[in-house]
Amino acid sequence: MPAPAQRERELTRIEARDVKRWLYQGSAEDLSFRDQVKALLSEPEFAPRASSSCAEQVQRCYARFQLLRERLDLRLRDVQERPARLFTALELAGVVDSALFNVLQNHYCLCGGTLLRYAESSPAIEGYLRELDSGETLGAFAVTELGFGSNAVSLQTRADYDPALEELVLSTPSPEARKFMVNAAFAGVPKLAIVMARLFVHGADRGVFPIVARLRTRFGPCPGVRISALSGAASAGPDPALLSFAGVRVPLHALLLGADAGLLADGTFWSSVPSPRARFSRSIEQVQLGRLCLSAAAATLTGASAFIAIKYAEQRRTFALRRPDLSVLEYRNHQRDVFSALAQAYASRCLIDFVVGKHQTTDPRERDYLFRISAATKAHVTYGAERAARQCRERCGAAALFEENRLSAFTARAQAMLTAAGDNQVLLLETARKMLLRRGYVRLPAAHPSLAAALGNPARLIGLLRERERRLLDELRGAVAHCRIADHERFTIWNENVNLALEATSAHASRLAAEAFASRLAELDSKHPAQGLFRLFALQELRPYLGFYLAEGLIHRAELKAHGSYLDAACRELRPFALELASAFDVPNSMLRAPLASDDYVAHYDHSVRQDEPAADRPERFQRGGPASSLGDR
Numbered sequence: 001m002p003a004p005a006q007r008e009r010e011l012t013r014i015e016a017r018d019v020k021r022w023l024y025q026g027s028a029e030d031l032s033f034r035d036q037v038k039a040l041l042s043e044p045e046f047a048p049r050a051s052s053s054c055a056e057q058v059q060r061c062y063a064r065f066q067l068l069r070e071r072l073d074l075r076l077r078d079v080q081e082r083p084a085r086l087f088t089a090l091e092l093a094g095v096v097d098s099a100l101f102n103v104l105q106n107h108y109c110l111c112g113g114t115l116l117r118y119a120e121s122s123p124a125i126e127g128y129l130r131e132l133d134s135g136e137t138l139g140a141f142a143v144t145e146l147g148f149g150s151n152a153v154s155l156q157t158r159a160d161y162d163p164a165l166e167e168l169v170l171s172t173p174s175p176e177a178r179k180f181m182v183n184a185a186f187a188g189v190p191k192l193a194i195v196m197a198r199l200f201v202h203g204a205d206r207g208v209f210p211i212v213a214r215l216r217t218r219f220g221p222c223p224g225v226r227i228s229a230l231s232g233a234a235s236a237g238p239d240p241a242l243l244s245f246a247g248v249r250v251p252l253h254a255l256l257l258g259a260d261a262g263l264l265a266d267g268t269f270w271s272s273v274p275s276p277r278a279r280f281s282r283s284i285e286q287v288q289l290g291r292l293c294l295s296a297a298a299a300t301l302t303g304a305s306a307f308i309a310i311k312y313a314e315q316r317r318t319f320a321l322r323r324p325d326l327s328v329l330e331y332r333n334h335q336r337d338v339f340s341a342l343a344q345a346y347a348s349r350c351l352i353d354f355v356v357g358k359h360q361t362t363d364p365r366e367r368d369y370l371f372r373i374s375a376a377t378k379a380h381v382t383y384g385a386e387r388a389a390r391q392c393r394e395r396c397g398a399a400a401l402f403e404e405n406r407l408s409a410f411t412a413r414a415q416a417m418l419t420a421a422g423d424n425q426v427l428l429l430e431t432a433r434k435m436l437l438r439r440g441y442v443r444l445p446a447a448h449p450s451l452a453a454a455l456g457n458p459a460r461l462i463g464l465l466r467e468r469e470r471r472l473l474d475e476l477r478g479a480v481a482h483c484r485i486a487d488h489e490r491f492t493i494w495n496e497n498v499n500l501a502l503e504a505t506s507a508h509a510s511r512l513a514a515e516a517f518a519s520r521l522a523e524l525d526s527k528h529p530a531q532g533l534f535r536l537f538a539l540q541e542l543r544p545y546l547g548f549y550l551a552e553g554l555i556h557r558a559e560l561k562a563h564g565s566y567l568d569a570a571c572r573e574l575r576p577f578a579l580e581l582a583s584a585f586d587v588p589n590s591m592l593r594a595p596l597a598s599d600d601y602v603a604h605y606d607h608s609v610r611q612d613e614p615a616a617d618r619p620e621r622f623q624r625g626g627p628a629s630s631l632g633d634r
């Protein structure tokens with residue numbers, strides 16, 4: 001045990017690599033794989049190319065996919081056997097190329113994962129898996145329809161069973177039933193899709209199930225499959241399309257009913273799940289893995305945004321009273337946004353680790369619990385990413401509008417994440433419904449957070465978050481309790497309380513994140529600077545609801561008024577450690593290649609200007625010492 005003075009001295013300095021070791025706690029193999037992914041993404045093939053056509057960009061995205069697949073030895077069975085590898089590959093690839101993330105997610109998590117989850121092993125299914133694993137054909141996932149997004153339970157694509165030929169016939173009965181946003185427009189990339197379709201047997205609707213269908217081969221769209229490209233949104237994937245089917249025949253083994261249902265060749269159908277809505281939820285369960293991968297990518301994007309903003313702010317000079325040349329990072333307004341982004345990134349990372357761990361160790365039949373924690377995580381982490389990317393972009397000024405500096409693209413990408421893999425509000429409302437019915441949720445006991453402890457005290461902060469969740473949920477329960485009485489009024493009552501339901505589940509997500517963060521921090525010294533990140537995170541989580549806390553008698557008036565000073569105090573304490581903590585998040589600039597996050601952004605731009613000039617024209621006065629262009633790798 002070090003003497004107190006020595007201990008104090010140690011805590012005035014931290015090393016990014018020590019914090020990183022605490023933050024990323026996988027096995028030695030997992031950590032070395034992470035290094036391998038970062039090294040691969042730092043190779044020239046993954047560098048941004050400004051002036052390329054749309055077709056070149058799509059082609060490059062698919063070439064990058066093949067390179068990652070081969071060099072990292074990614075396999076479909078990783079979804080079940082080595083999920084940590086997939087998470088690492090996807091979350092890091094996601095900050096370099098959002099379309100690439102989309103291809104990886106569809107191929108492995110959604111298409112491959114659905115096949116592995118629901119298909120009975122057979123030579124035909126093994127054939128699909130081999131074909132996808134070889135990279136000869138890529139996987140797609142087709143749920144959403146033009147007229148059915150969040151309302152996918154009502155989707156209309158038909159799969160009629162033909163007992164004479166033991167085949168299913170896929171069809172698109174109306175324009176609104178066209179599959180929407182499926183990445184399959186690019187010619188030359190064969191695609192096999194999981195198509196969610198409504199099964200009809202002898203004309204009776206049996207519910208929605210996944211079906212494997214070939215969309216295109218090297219020679220073009222398959223007979224009966226119509227693919228029309230949608231243009232214009234990079235964050236929607238490389239080649240999104242509208243799809244329709246006209247009498248596309250697929251063999252019976254392509255129908256993936258899983259263990260809960262069966263269809264005999266003669267057309268006898270059975271299912272142990274009585275309600276069509278529940279059948280749909282079972283059929284689409286694999287999306288939860290996609291949701292977690294997306295959350296991991298959002299957390300990485302949050303950390304990368306904070307890293308770029310902090311690295312740049314350290315170098316960026318500005319004016320100040322009697323101090324002509326000051327780093328903009330000295331300003332509290334700047335600190336509040338960029339340090340809060342970093343705090344959000346750490347909290348998100350801890351929350352994801354917690355939820356991924358639960359997914360690996362919980363009985364898969366605990367469906368409501370697993371749904372709740374992954375849905376709440378996705379909403380919390382992606383909302384945090386959107387806020388962080390937007391605020392970091394603003395704090396970096398005009399230079400951050402240029403794509404090479406990533407932040408403007410991150411902002412658009414984070415926006416897409418709010419909707420992808422389930423709209424955040426719809427997920428939170430479904431979570432609220434499950435919490436109200438106490439499905440997979442145990443009501444919190446009263447926390448009685450003491451008003452005596454300081455507002456920055458971690459136990460008090462957690463107590464406040466818990467209490468808000470408990471009280472809002474109680475209020476919601478009281479408000480919608482009539483639902484059990486008057487059936488015809490159920491919608492009206494729910495609708496009157498839908499915003500309260502969103503508040504309650506957002507509070508729940510926030511509490512989960514704070515608890516996951518605090519429990520990881522318990523492994524560190526209580527004076528470790530990362531504890532300051534927790535304080536900042538939790539204080540920011542309270543901020544929009546200070547009125548609620550005051551009205552409920554959970555904080556003093558003086559605390560409400562002083563809340564900003566608490567935030568500033570946390571920022572002041574974090575200031576000396578900010579760059580180390582940001583670097584410890586481990587999304588290095590060798591991968592990001594953002595000029596603003598290089599060791600000397602002026603030298604970087606100067607170097608690129610001089611590269612473009614004939615040698616004789618280079619102005620001597622701009623030639624600075626040191627390395628001409630280092631994309632600094634802190």
Ligand SMILES: Cc1cc2nc3c(=O)[nH]c(=O)nc-3n(C[C@H](O)[C@H](O)[C@H](O)COP(=O)(O)OP(=O)(O)OC[C@H]3O[C@@H](n4cnc5c(N)ncnc54)[C@H](O)[C@@H]3O)c2cc1C
Pocket residue numbers: 106141142143144145148149150151180181182183235236237416417419420421422423424425426429
């Ligand atoms: C980047 C990206 C990639 C995608 N890739 C694919 C893909 O590969 N394959 C695929 O099938 N789909 C894909 N999608 C589609 C995605 O699944 C849908 O966007 C998502 O399910 C939401 O549907 P929607 O966009 O139609 O929104 P809508 O359902 O139209 O929602 C619009 C708004 O209405 C609100 N709302 C809707 N219903 C309710 C309700 N019941 N209660 C309260 N509010 C409600 C929502 O909160 C939202 O604000 C992708 C989407 C994105 C953003």
